[in-house]
Every structure is written in C-alpha cells, then in structure tokens.
Amino acid sequence: MSNLTMSSPTPISKSSGITPTPPEDSNSQVAAPAFDVKNLSIWYGEKRAIKDISIQIPARTVSAIIGPSGCGKSTFLRCLNRMHELVPRTRIEGQILFNGENLYRPGSDPAMARRRIGMVFQKSNPFPTMSIEENVLVGLRLNGVRDRHVLNERLEKSLRMAALWDEVKDDLKKPGMSISGGQQQRLCIARAVAVEPEVLLMDEPCSALDPIATARVEELIRELRTRYTIVIVTHNMQQASRVSDRTAFFYVGELIEFGETAQIFSSPRERKTEDYITGRFG
C-alpha cells in the first residue's frame, strides 16, 4: 500500500533533517485549536479506556491517531462527537472544548454537536433503502431542509467534494448499495460533508478498501483538509505518514506523543513511539 505513486504532503524523507526537539506547543498555538482536550478519562463500566489525555487538535489540518489495537483510538475519536454515549455504562471525566465551547455542557443536545462534527466509519454504510441522491441528502432532509434548489446544489457540491460526482452523476437514482465498496465509502464522505460540518472524524476509513480505492480516499482527505479539521484513526502507519500533518501515538489508553507527522516518524521523542513505528511491537 505504501508504494502507491502518490505525492505525500509530508514525505518521511524530507523530514529526516528536522531537529529532534521541535517545541511541542508552538505549532498548536499558531491558530486556536479546534479541540482542546483536558485531562480526559473514559470508562466503560469498570474499565478505564482512556487515561487522563490532554491534547490540542489544530483546526484545518489532518491529525492522525495511531497505536496498536485496543489502545483507545476509536474511543477517543468517538468522544469528540459524543458518539461513545451510545454505548451503555460509559462515563467521561475531564473536559473537551470545541472551538472554545464545552462539548459536554450539561443539557446540551449531542445531535447539535454531531451536526458540526461529522463522522466517517470503518465500514461504509450507505442506507440500504435509499438511492445515491437520498443518501447524500438525508442529513439535510431529516434536519428540515426542504428547498429543492438548496438540496440540488448541495447534492452536486457534496459529491464533487467527495470526488464521486463524475462517476455517479448519471446514476443518482440508483441504490446507494449498488456502487463499489470504494465508491460507497466516498458516498459516505459525501453524506457527511453535505450537512456542512466543521470537522470530519474518520475511523479507519480505508481499512475495508483495496489499495486503489484507498489511494482515492487518501487523496480526498488531503484535498478536504483545506476546509475541514480532520481527525483520522488508522492502524496503518504509512497511511498516517501520507495523509496527516500531525500524528498522535496512543498506547493502552494513554497519549504517548503528539507532534508533527514528519517528526513523529523520523525522530520520535518517546522510546515507545519509536518501538511502535519501527515495528518492534503492535
């Protein structure tokens, strides 16, 4: 997968000359962070899945979260748009500020947060009863948008943004499940961007795709970063190095290191990070 001919925005080779100790906070303070997570802990029943994580995720960049299975990557991602609340008996401690506002303000509607913070899942999941068009527009329609003009405009815009328009523009009425797996995943991205969120959370979006479809989605992620804050969980380190600006390494529920992707992959500060990215475990 790593040998695909794609121009990575941050190739590893270029970064080899970077000094091993870039100031940790200077980058994230360039702009106000999209997410400011303070001392976050998450429990599933008795099990503590996330342990006291503090991290600032900058806006309009791609941040990748890597780490071995079961290290809490997905759990962390899911609490950025309150999706983890769907699992019974979860408990959260600490604070997450989204654009300076408390994401977990008591009494606030999780649906409002999710409208601004979209999500793309590991397994592409277009709604089986809906056509391609209905799939893209479902978020708008069910949130009360009726204007045919707005819907048409958003349909094309979203599909173009997901780099799918040219492939499906003549088949908009066909079932969403009728297109290929890679196209379905891009349809899910179109569906997520149609409601115009500010953030896209991606939970291993390519893990069920073949290398060519993966390349298309990765290309798309890099295009989307000019408009969205993207947080992507991946178990594929090459993918993290290809698509992300910054990378966080999680290990058994703890954040080990977060920094420029180039720096993480060339000269990690932590021994554990180095062991993981060089394949000594995980």
Add this chain to the structure above:
Amino acid sequence: MIAARHDNNGWRKIKSALASVLSMCAAVLVIAPLGLVFFYLLQKGAGSVNWNFFTQLPKPVGEAGGGMANAIAGTGELLGIASLIGIPIGVLGGVYLAEYGTSTRNWWLRFVADILNGVPSITWGVVVYGMVVLTFKSFSAYAGGLALGFMMIPLIMRTTEEVLLLVPNGYREASLALGISRWKTIVHIVIKTASKGIITGILLALARIAGETAPLLFTAFGNRFWNRNLAEPIAALPLQIFSYAISPYEDWHRQAWAGALVLVVGIFVINVLVRFLTRGRTATVL
C-alpha cells in the same frame, strides 16, 4: 482392525438412513394435516362457493341460497378495527424493546408479551365483554375489534422487535453522526430499513386472528344483516361458520363449509404474500 472399522461404517450408515427416513416421515406428517384440510374443504365447500356467496345476505331459515357477504365484510371491518389498535401499539412496543428498553425492563416486557401470546383467545372475549359490552350494554364491532386487537399486540410487538434488532448498528450510528435525532433515526432509518419485516409480522398477526371465533362470541356477537353502525353487533366469517355448522339445516351446513374454505384460502393468500415479501432472504427479514 480394518474389518472392525468396516463393520462400524456399515452400522453408521444404517443409523444414518434410519434417522433420515424417520425425519422424512415426521416432515410428511407435518404437511399431511394441511393437505387434508384443503382436500376436505374443497370437497365439501367448493360446490357452494359461488357469486351469490360473496354478494348476498343470508336468507331466512327455510329459504335456499343466500350468501355471507355481510360476514365477509364484517371480518374485514373487525380486522380493520383490530389493526388500528394492534399495529400502532404493537409496533411502538417493538420499537421500545429494540431501541430504548434497558435489559431488565425488556426481560419483563418480553415475559409479559409471551404470557399474553399464550392467553386462550376465549379469555380475551370474556375480558372485553366485561370491559366494553357490559359498560355500553351492547355487543358491537368495536368490542370485537378490541378483542382481536389485544391479541395482535404481543404478536406484532415480538416480530417488530426481532426485525429491528436485525438492522445493523452501523446504520443507526451513521444517522446519529449526521446530527439526526434519535427518534428521526428510528423512524426514517431503522424502521424504514426493517419495514418489510414489520409488514410481514403484521400480516402474520392478521392471518392468525382472522379465523378467531372465541373472542368474537360475546363481543361482535354476529348478525344476519349489513352492519351500518360499528356500535352494534356485527357478523364475522368465523362466527357465521360456527352458527351455521351447529344448525340443523343441510343448506346451512354447505354454506358453513364454503365459509371455512373462503377463510382458509384468505389466510393462505396472506401467507403467500408474506413469502413474496420475504423472498430471497434467509438470515435477514429486512
């Protein structure tokens, strides 16, 4: 050693053949009653099923001919009233079980629904007689429909729950992640995805109650004319069959056979419809 294994093999083959023959016999015995019912009803009733049977009112005693048009329409009306009660409550109950309930509450709800499913149908008749007929001092279509509706609720509730649970969680998550509220997600995504299965459950419940006689005996009561007021007694096919079958008149016996045939064919058609809706699906009834 080799010989012993051979022997063993031979005995195993005999046992296997024996088992398949026995289970085939059992399978035939399952189908046999259905074949018998159809055969018998066709033989006895087919001759009396004619245009008049579907279009005419019963004739007074002693006069030949007439039909069961009012009973057929009455069964339709009763099923309609039962559906108005049974479908919304049953479907919403199933939605609660599948989407909202906690495990303890669900355990109790399922337990109660299963008991309700097992309640003898005459009991529903008695209960509704006490609740409605005595209160309003009249047998009525409402009372009959209510008794049938009560029977539909647990049936529809359990099938709805089952098909909703078959909807993959990924669809719920995808919808919620778009900022769509929980209720809209359930109505527009989950129920829509499972709609064929839910309709199947409703049809099966209708087929189940369409032939019920006991709950109607002292609720709908039956009559021999067109029902123009749902607050008055109403005819139903099973009731008419019952009263004709126990009558001393040869002509009425023939009509009872014809009525039974029509009823069974109607239920058969519903079941074929269900098969059609669920065709090509084995694991999922979505």
